[in-house]
Amino acid sequence: MSVHTRTVAELSAGLAGGEYSSRELTESCLQHLRQPAADLNAIITVTADQALAAADAADRRRAAGDAGPLTGVPLVHKDIFCTRGVRTSCGSRMLDNFISPYDAHVVEQMAAAGMVCVGKSNMDEFAMGSSNETSFYGPVKNPWDTAAVPGGSSGGSAAAVAGRLVPAATGTDTGGSIRQPAALCGITGLKPTYGRVSRYGMIAFASSLDQAGPMARTAEDCALLLEAMAGFDPRDSTCVDREVPRYSEELAGDLSGVTIGLPKEYFGEGLDPEVGAAIDAAIEEYRKLGASFRDISLANTHLAVPAYYVIAPAECSSNLSRFDGVRFGHRCESPRDLEDLYKRSRGEGFGDEVQRRIMVGTYALSAGYYDAYYLKAQQVRRLIRDDFLQAFAEVDLILGPTSPTAAFDIGERKDDPVSMYLSDIYTIAVNLAGLPGISLPAGFVGRRPVGLQLIGNYFEEGRLLQAAHAYQQVTDWHRRSPEGDN
Amino acid sequence: MSLKESDVQQIAHLARLAVDQDRLPEHARNLSAILDFVEAMSAVDTAAVEPLAHPLEMSQRLRPDQVSEEDQRELFQSIAPAVEEGLYLVPRVIE
Numbered sequence: 242m243s244v245h246t247r248t249v250a251e252l253s254a255g256l257a258g259g260e261y262s263s264r265e266l267t268e269s270c271l272q273h274l275r276q277p278a279a280d281l282n283a284i285i286t287v288t289a290d291q292a293l294a295a296a297d298a299a300d301r302r303r304a305a306g307d308a309g310p311l312t313g314v315p316l317v318h319k320d321i322f323c324t325r326g327v328r329t330s331c332g333s334r335m336l337d338n339f340i341s342p343y344d345a346h347v348v349e350q351m352a353a354a355g356m357v358c359v360g361k362s363n364m365d366e367f368a369m370g371s372s373n374e375t376s377f378y379g380p381v382k383n384p385w386d387t388a389a390v391p392g393g394s395s396g397g398s399a400a401a402v403a404g405r406l407v408p409a410a411t412g413t414d415t416g417g418s419i420r421q422p423a424a425l426c427g428i429t430g431l432k433p434t435y436g437r438v439s440r441y442g443m444i445a446f447a448s449s450l451d452q453a454g455p456m457a458r459t460a461e462d463c464a465l466l467l468e469a470m471a472g473f474d475p476r477d478s479t480c481v482d483r484e485v486p487r488y489s490e491e492l493a494g495d496l497s498g499v500t501i502g503l504p505k506e507y508f509g510e511g512l513d514p515e516v517g518a519a520i521d522a523a524i525e526e527y528r529k530l531g532a533s534f535r536d537i538s539l540a541n542t543h544l545a546v547p548a549y550y551v552i553a554p555a556e557c558s559s560n561l562s563r564f565d566g567v568r569f570g571h572r573c574e575s576p577r578d579l580e581d582l583y584k585r586s587r588g589e590g591f592g593d594e595v596q597r598r599i600m601v602g603t604y605a606l607s608a609g610y611y612d613a614y615y616l617k618a619q620q621v622r623r624l625i626r627d628d629f630l631q632a633f634a635e636v637d638l639i640l641g642p643t644s645p646t647a648a649f650d651i652g653e654r655k656d657d658p659v660s661m662y663l664s665d666i667y668t669i670a671v672n673l674a675g676l677p678g679i680s681l682p683a684g685f686v687g688r689r690p691v692g693l694q695l696i697g698n699y700f701e702e703g704r705l706l707q708a709a710h711a712y713q714q715v716t717d718w719h720r721r722s723p724e725g726d727n
Numbered sequence: 728m729s730l731k732e733s734d735v736q737q738i739a740h741l742a743r744l745a746v747d748q749d750r751l752p753e754h755a756r757n758l759s760a761i762l763d764f765v766e767a768m769s770a771v772d773t774a775a776v777e778p779l780a781h782p783l784e785m786s787q788r789l790r791p792d793q794v795s796e797e798d799q800r801e802l803f804q805s806i807a808p809a810v811e812e813g814l815y816l817v818p819r820v821i822e
Contacts (some may be wrong), residue, residue: 340806341804342802551765572809597761601758601761612793622778623778662764673782
């Protein structure tokens with residue numbers, strides 16, 4: 242049974258039509274994960290026993306006439322989401338021994354929809370990275386070209402979906418961590434509006450930026466997944482109490498009357514010309530679909546990465562103070578005293594990039610520097626947000642590249658943090674503003690995929706998914722696979 | 728902004744991170760490069776701009792002051808590095 246090339250929607254139809262049971266589908270998926278060709282290092286933990294139990298439960302639910310569209314479909318959760326009774330490492334030595342005592346809200350939601358979690362995906366340590374090279378468990382390979390990075394931080398999720406190991410994955414996006422790996426791996430990934438999905442049980446990196454979202458092959462699949470993921474949860478004080486639209490039922494429709502803004506700052510210096518050419522071709526497709534275009538300016542774009550690298554480290558230095566070797570996680574051997582316990586547990590438990598960001602954040606928040614760094618960055622954050630508000634007064638959507646280049650080589654940017662940070666230059670401002678954004682496949686540079694980004698106004702995930710779906714009805718980039726078209 | 732090795736040591740202390748002495752120059756170089764990079768913000772005048780702490784400018788939601796969590800001490804302590812009689816153990820603080 243070759244089901245691993247099918248999308249979530251196709252598998253849903255197959256399950257509903259009795260073509261296979263969730264048990265059969267899950268067994269096939271688990272078997273596929275063990276094949277040598279699947280050795281992308283995309284999955285850190287395989288949860289075979291729990292998966293088969295969940296598959297049986299899904300089959301019983303279907304027999305009882307209680308199945309939803311996702312019931313019985315496999316997925317992997319990024320290892321940042323707490324999963325009860327299963328190691329939740331966050332890609333870090335610090336949590337290598339951490340068996341979560343509870344489930345994240347996203348994990349509960351997907352389980353309630355009947356989805357079958359087959360494992361936990363690799364990621365940059367504590368979601369800090371754009372290449373999946375900062376993981377304690379080693380880098381993930383890009384299935385299109387194993388010399389290339391998959392992007393990050395949700396690199397394992399992106400590679401698992403692109404490599405056809407699973408039809409769907411969860412991800413989180415603090416500065417581009419869903420969209421950039423989706424782009425570099427040639428899949429579709431949606432970062433919802435800040436507050437749309439609960440952050441409960443999602444290990445915190447930068448709390449005013451973190452947001453969970455779906456990663457799959459198509460916009461249609463992302464719509465189905467977001468419907469299950471989103472929703473109010475009182476346990477996250479920033480989760481928004483607002484009805485979740487039926488995204489999957491609102492995908493149809495043409496784009497006539499839709500105005501799309503092209504920010505000149507997203508097409509300037511630093512953009513690889515071949516990526517630019519792929520985006521230009523996508524613009525032509527959208528024109529044929531009836532959309533009209535307008536040139537716009539997001540004038541403070543160049544300040545987004547600098548503001549982010551104050552705000553995100555500041556929040557991370559505060560959030561990661563809980564990892565102290567006392568209640569859970571890594572503890573050093575034979576501490577001399579309490580300070581030695583803290584310092585060595587943290588020094589041994591955290592990798593280089595995490596330590597770097599904790600130190601930047603600690604410095605930015607320390608006495609005498611707060612105004613110059615943190616306050617300044619929050620002021621710049623408002624300027625960036627206001628640029629978007631102004632743009633959305635004139636246009637319905639904003640379009641541009643997701644990342645300035647296709648996937649780079651493993652090791653290429655590892656020793657130069659600032660050049661790594663610039664990989665997120667088109668995605669970071671969206672997090673600072675709290676807006677939704679989606680990346681979808683739009684071509685290739687050689688063998689390596691190119692991602693197209695669409696940005697929407699607050700809570701306009703439906704419009705984003707509709708525009709992405711329309712494009713996927715007239716193009717086949719999302720059907721290309723590293724093993725051939727499907 | 729150029730950080731000295733002694734600055735890195737002080738920051739690492741504040742962050743409670745044990746840092747290898749022989750890696751101080753590398754940390755000083757990397758942290759300085761990041762701080763130079765974020766310096767770009769100082770080119771804009773933000774004197775009249777209100778800081779934005781939350782993208783949707785929401786205020787904190789409050790909940791009724793009621794017990795909402797059950798006691799799960801045993802479960803939580805089952806993953807702790809060192810516990811005894813329901814207490815978390817750390818090196819002696821008071822002699």
